[in-house]
Amino acid sequence: MIIDFLIKRLWKDSIRNILFCIILFYPLIEIIFYLKDIPLGEKVYYPDYSFFLMCNTAGTGHMFQALLLWFMPIYCLVLTADDCIEDYNLGLRNVIISKIGKKKYVQSHLAKSFIYTFILVLGALVINLVMVHIIFAGGQFSPFADEGNFASLFYQWEVNHTLLTNILFLIITAFMCGLxxxxxxxxxxxxxxxxxxxxxxxxxxxxxxxxKKSLMYLFQPHSEYVLDTLLPIGVTVSCVYIVYILFGYFKEVHFGKTTI
Structure with a gap:
């Protein structure tokens, strides 16, 4: 399949391989900041409240999450889009299109970028979630002062199903990064x-x-934001991205020039 070929081609670039590995294991770095406070008598967080997307690390200004999520488009471009520009500059684009057709060329690159990024971000967050459950097994401390005062039914569901909540939000995060x-x-x-x-x-x-209603809210489980806030953000941003992608797709496939 052409997608397999495109992904294999990405793996031939050492810079992309290094960036892939950095992103895959980057969320684990935050665990060190939880661990360094334990000898000082700090309480051990409940495993699910030590998850990367919780943004709990004190004194860092959410630096770990910001470095990964704020600059995600740059990482995605280096990993999955620069090869399109390289094809154009080297004159390979028309060679590939002549063999597989423009429609398949565009479809394959779009599918490659989503699949590659989705799996990478999903894998990075799943590895972090598994590791915090191993390292902080038995932890009981909650960063929330009073879980008895539920802001909404959704928040109550989050408190009652912490692991499912983290899984739900990591899938949402990976999906938006894929888009x-x-x-x-x-x-x-x-x-x-x-x-x-x-x-x-x-x-x-x-x-x-x-x-004001930031996309970042979608990447933070166990927050004060209710479904009435989160759903419109997710649906609106997803629709804007999808419409733009479809616009670009039809522009290239049906109206774009085949030759350079």
Whole structure:
């Protein structure tokens, strides 16, 4: 399959391999900051409250989450979209299109970017979740002062099903990262100019981040935000990304030039 070929080609680049491994194991670094406080008499967090997406690490200003999630479009572009720009600059794009067709070329790159990014982010968060359950097994401390005062039925469900909540939010996070990877890829296919591609893709990511009802809310389980807040954010941002991806897809497949 063409997707297999494209993913295998990514693995031939040592820089991409290094970045892949860094992202895959990066969430584990935060565990060190939980561990260093234990000898000082700090209480051990309940495993699910030590999860990476909880943003609990005191004194860091959520630095660990910011470094991963704020700059996710850049990581996605390096990992899954730069090869589209390389194909264009090296003149390989038309060679590949002549063999498989433009429709399949665009579809394969979009599928590759989503699958690759989704699995990477999902894997990184699952590894972190498994490790906190192993390392902090038996921990009882909760960062929430009073879990008896439930802000909503959804929050009550989160407190009663902490592991399921973390799994739900890590899937949502991986899905949104997969979508922004597709946005970056369709930009790379349409625009070809690396600086513009990176700039436009970051705008698509940061505008929802900077809204009053921020996209970041979707990446934080056990928060005060209720479904009435979270669902509109997720649906709106997803729809905007999907419509833009479809626009770029039809533009390239049905109206774009085949030759360079």
């Amino acid at each position: 922004i990877a597709m946005v970056g890829t369709i930009n790379a296919i349409m625009i070809h100019n690396k600086k513009i591609v990176y700039g436009v893709t970051m705008v698509f990511w940061f505008i929802p981040f900077l809204q």
